Amino acid sequence: MRQLKSTVHPDIESLDQSTFLRVATRAIILKGDKILMLYTERYHDYTLPGGGLDDGEDLLQGLIRELQEETGAQNIRDIREFGLYEEFRPWYKDDFAIMHMKSYCYVCDIDAQLGATNLEDYEIKNGMKAVWLNVYDAITHNELTIKNSAKKGMSIERETFLLKLIAEELLPQQLQEKAS
Numbered sequence: 001m002r003q004l005k006s007t008v009h010p011d012i013e014s015l016d017q018s019t020f021l022r023v024a025t026r027a028i029i030l031k032g033d034k035i036l037m038l039y040t041e042r043y044h045d046y047t048l049p050g051g052g053l054d055d056g057e058d059l060l061q062g063l064i065r066e067l068q069e070e071t072g073a074q075n076i077r078d079i080r081e082f083g084l085y086e087e088f089r090p091w092y093k094d095d096f097a098i099m100h101m102k103s104y105c106y107v108c109d110i111d112a113q114l115g116a117t118n119l120e121d122y123e124i125k126n127g128m129k130a131v132w133l134n135v136y137d138a139i140t141h142n143e144l145t146i147k148n149s150a151k152k153g154m155s156i157e158r159e160t161f162l163l164k165l166i167a168e169e170l171l172p173q174q175l176q177e178k179a180s
Contacts, residue, residue, distance in 0.1 A: 001104060004083035005161060009154070011090050017097035019088070025063035026050035026105040028082055028166055029073070034132045035166065036110075038070055041127025043153040044145050046138040048105070048162060049073075049130065059104050067108075070123070071130035072115035079108040082170075085162060089154055105162065107170065135171060139163045 008015065026048040029036040037046040049070045053062040060079060067073045082105040091099045119128060142160040 001081050002083045004085045004105070004165065006086040007157070008088045009090055012088055012098060015088060015098065018095075019098040019100050020091070020096045021100045021102065022052055023059075023062075024050055024052045024101060024103045025059055025066060026085075026103050026162070027063055027067045027073075028105060028107045028162075028170070029067075029110055030107070030135075030166075030170060031112075031132065033134055033136070033171060035135045035138060035163075036071060036073075036130060036132055037138055038128050039131050040153070043126070043156065044149055045142055045153060045156045045159065046131075046133070046163075047155055047159045050103070050105075060106075063104075063106055063108075067110070068115075069118040069120075070128070072117045073110040074113065074115050075111040077109050079106050081105075082107050083165075085158055087158060103158065135163060135167045139167065 027036070027050050028048060036049060038049055039046055049067050050063065051066045051070070053059070054065070057065070063079065064076050067076055085103045085105060087101045087103075089099050089101060091097060114130060117130065139160060142156055142163065146156055146160065
């Protein structure tokens with residue numbers, strides 16, 4: 001899978017510290033110029049559906065499970081690689097200093113009708129909900145949150161980078177397919 005970007009959080013002075021790896025998947029589902037996102041009230045941001053793999057899961061199993069749990073997506077199909085976003089972030093628990101996050105991003109199709117979600121307790125408490133919105137509106141919203149919000153999460157830079165890349169690479173393709 002192609003490398004999209006590798007980032008080191010500005011609070012990390014050296015990568016020569018205790019580090020653990022977290023492998024996650026992210027789903028990109030487009031319908032014209034709209035994208036399926038998760039809005040999180042706590043952080044006032046939009047993120048791609050997805051999350052960490054469970055023990056024994058491969059990337060595609062994790063992608064499908066997370067997408068079903070967070071959005072109620074049904075009949076997930078035509079899964080295609082988009083790219084890997086890698087980041088090194090501070091870890092604020094005693095066991096490690098750094099989390100090395102690898103987010104494997106995939107484009108896929110789903111049925112138009114979303115089913116019931118199965119959100120985790122912290123996702124419910126954070127006010128997470130699945131929404132369809134214009135890709136450019138999501139970018140603008142996240143950029144304003146980055147600029148103006150003290151409560152933004154660490155993932156917003158990743159998500160905004162991915163949204164811009166999706167707009168640049170996938171939207172023209174979507175609109176071209178729609179015209180033919």
